[in-house]
Amino acid sequence: xxxxxxxxxxxxxxxxxxxxxxxxxxxxxxxxxxxxxxxxxxxxxxxxxxxxxxxxxxxxxxxxxxxxxxxxxxxxxxxxxxxxxxxxxxxxxxxxxxxxxxxxxxxxxxxxxxxxxxxxxxxxxxxxxxxxxxxxxxxxxxxxxxxxxxxxxxxxxxxxxxxxxxxxxxxxxxxxxxxxxxxxxxxxxxxxxxxxxxxxxxxxxxxxxxxxxxxxxxxxxxxxxxxxxxxxxxxxxxxxxxxxxxxxxxxxxxxxxxxxxxxxxxxxxxxxxxxxxxxxxxxxxxx
Amino acid sequence: xxxxxxxxxxxxxxxxxxxxxxxxxxxxxxxxxxxxxxxxxxxxxxxxxxxxxxxxxxxxxxxxxxxxxxxxxxxxxxxxxxxxxxxxxxxxxxxxxxxxxxxxxxxxxxxxxxxxxxxxxxxxxxxxxxxxxxxxxxxxxxxxxxxxxxxxxxxxxxxxxxxxxxxxxxxxxxxxxxxxxxxxxxxxxxxxxxxxxxxxxxxxxxxxxxxxxxxxxxxxxxxxxxxxxxxxxxxxxxxxxxxxxxxxxxxxxxxxxxxxxxxxxxxxxxxxxxxxx
Numbered sequence: 001x002x003x004x005x006x007x008x009x010x011x012x013x014x015x016x017x018x019x020x021x022x023x024x025x026x027x028x029x030x031x032x033x034x035x036x037x038x039x040x041x042x043x044x045x046x047x048x049x050x051x052x053x054x055x056x057x058x059x060x061x062x063x064x065x066x067x068x069x070x071x072x073x074x075x076x077x078x079x080x081x082x083x084x085x086x087x088x089x090x091x092x093x094x095x096x097x098x099x100x101x102x103x104x105x106x107x108x109x110x111x112x113x114x115x116x117x118x119x120x121x122x123x124x125x126x127x128x129x130x131x132x133x134x135x136x137x138x139x140x141x142x143x144x145x146x147x148x149x150x151x152x153x154x155x156x157x158x159x160x161x162x163x164x165x166x167x168x169x170x171x172x173x174x175x176x177x178x179x180x181x182x183x184x185x186x187x188x189x190x191x192x193x194x195x196x197x198x199x200x201x202x203x204x205x206x207x208x209x210x211x212x213x214x215x216x217x218x219x220x221x222x223x224x225x226x227x228x229x230x231x232x233x234x235x236x237x238x239x240x241x242x243x244x245x246x247x248x249x250x251x252x253x254x255x256x257x258x259x260x261x262x263x264x265x266x267x268x269x270x271x272x273x274x275x276x277x278x279x280x281x282x283x284x285x286x287x
Numbered sequence: 288x289x290x291x292x293x294x295x296x297x298x299x300x301x302x303x304x305x306x307x308x309x310x311x312x313x314x315x316x317x318x319x320x321x322x323x324x325x326x327x328x329x330x331x332x333x334x335x336x337x338x339x340x341x342x343x344x345x346x347x348x349x350x351x352x353x354x355x356x357x358x359x360x361x362x363x364x365x366x367x368x369x370x371x372x373x374x375x376x377x378x379x380x381x382x383x384x385x386x387x388x389x390x391x392x393x394x395x396x397x398x399x400x401x402x403x404x405x406x407x408x409x410x411x412x413x414x415x416x417x418x419x420x421x422x423x424x425x426x427x428x429x430x431x432x433x434x435x436x437x438x439x440x441x442x443x444x445x446x447x448x449x450x451x452x453x454x455x456x457x458x459x460x461x462x463x464x465x466x467x468x469x470x471x472x473x474x475x476x477x478x479x480x481x482x483x484x485x486x487x488x489x490x491x492x493x494x495x496x497x498x499x500x501x502x503x504x505x506x507x508x509x510x511x512x513x514x515x516x517x518x519x520x521x522x523x524x525x526x527x528x529x530x531x532x533x534x535x536x537x538x539x540x541x542x543x544x545x546x547x548x549x550x551x552x553x554x555x556x557x558x559x560x561x562x563x564x
Contacts, residue, residue, distance in 0.1 A: 147515070
């Protein structure tokens with residue numbers, strides 16, 4: 001019998017599948033380098049015509065609309081474009097106090113996202129959409145992989161490139177020691193011709209303190225007159241080409257599209273018209 | 288039950304599981320000798336890949352303007368060098384490969400060909416700049432190795448290292464039976480490729496002469512996955528450049544590549560100081 005027990009230990013125990021998931025909980029300090037801050041900078045985004053049309057209609061004064069002053073970003077966008085200190089904590093069932101997933105908290109506008117890891121299904125397609133949607137995940141070896149649905153319409157960039165409520169986001173979270181890398185795979189059948197992949201990283205920072213982010217609408221209103229929604233009508237965006245002109249990029253290339261993502265496009269750009277530059281230090285305002 | 292019967296039963300029960308584990312390695316590295324780095328690969332990095340530039344497009348698909356080091360944590364000495372960039376001088380002096388060094392090579396748009404040179408050396412060729420990187424598993428850089436554009440790279444399958452922050456406050460993970468528990472001490476298996484590169488010749492982090500020095504340390508993490516929307520296979524890397532001479536803090540960069548069925552589109556170029564690739 002002892003021999004049998006020994007064999008059990010030798011063969012069965014090592015043969016069990018390794019669980020191997022990694023601990024993601026903690027405070028994470030952003031090392032997020034973000035471009036796409038200029039109107040007309042849609043570079044590297046696989047936009048379709050509808051997405052481009054919506055982006056071109058966006059006016060920066062829309063940020064000052066009363067309903068937009070305290071509008072949060074969805075967390076996949078908030079983690080990229082704003083003050084993006086990140087806190088990850090276990091999410092416990094309110095009654096049993098058993099873990100059911102993870103909760104992400106981001107600094108700017110304090111969006112929260114719960115990633116359920118307990119196998120629950122996504123809600124019906126008709127369920128309300130929220131800023132951070134509904135997320136369920138699983139582990140692939142040490143990588144947390146989760147899918148977010150039921151997102152509200154939002155933006156892909158700070159300069160008005162849209163993301164539709166049909167979009168879903170698959171997110172991969174990988175911890176390399178004290179480095180956290182998150183890969184976002186955005187699939188938007190309304191505005192993109194193919195999934196849009198982008199990555200960001202954070203550094204473990206146990207002493208990080210994320211301050212509260214109170215946001216109130218000013219009782220005096222905003223600079224935008226009541227009842228007005230700033231926008232550009234199709235073909236009337238008179239600042240659309242500024243980014244391309246100032247960086248010496250063909251306008252067609254600056255407006256994105258799947259073809260522009262690949263190395264072959266470098267040759268094609270050499271055949272395109274580039275408007276004479278008005279400056280060569282446009283970038284300095286961002287330094 | 289007789290011991291012999293028990294032994295046979297236990298062995299029979301464990302065989303399919305062991306075979307499954309072994310098959311995972313075999314799937315990643317067909318034909319590899321057991322016990323080698325190649326056999327231990329958690330996934331298959333080999334094949335042809337093409338870069339997809341979705342970020343920092345204006346720094347990668349075109350040559351950025353002189354002095355545009357936005358988002359690079361340069362110190363004053365690094366800025367001074369970047370502000371003095373002269374591509375014509377680099378080209379004329381045989382230094383055109385400075386922007387194809389290991390720290391920035393995978394930021395240059397192009398294609399990769401990755402294959403096992405032997406059971407412990409993963410080779411990465413690029414068509415842009417016609418460069419070769421060798422990821423050597425095991426060992427350490429030879430003490431007198433001469434600096435080169437691609438430096439000396441030591442590779443390992445990462446992810447199974449002891450944890451560096453513990454305990455009790457961990458997030459929920461799944462145990463062996465799939466039950467959610469708060470993280471505790473658990474056995475892990477390698478799940479990514481980590482490459483550490485030193486002994487690099489001084490080069491550029493961007494095409495426009497943003498420098499890294501010969502003291503720079505390059506750490507890279509590679510992950511392979513399939514996206515759920517197109518089922519394409521992707522190679523994603525996170526790059527950390529630590530350079531006490533020119534950077535005030537480590538620079539973190541990313542790049543991702545889509546797997547290709549074959550070598551079509553492979554377009555070797557020489558090093559060019561004034562071209563994006």
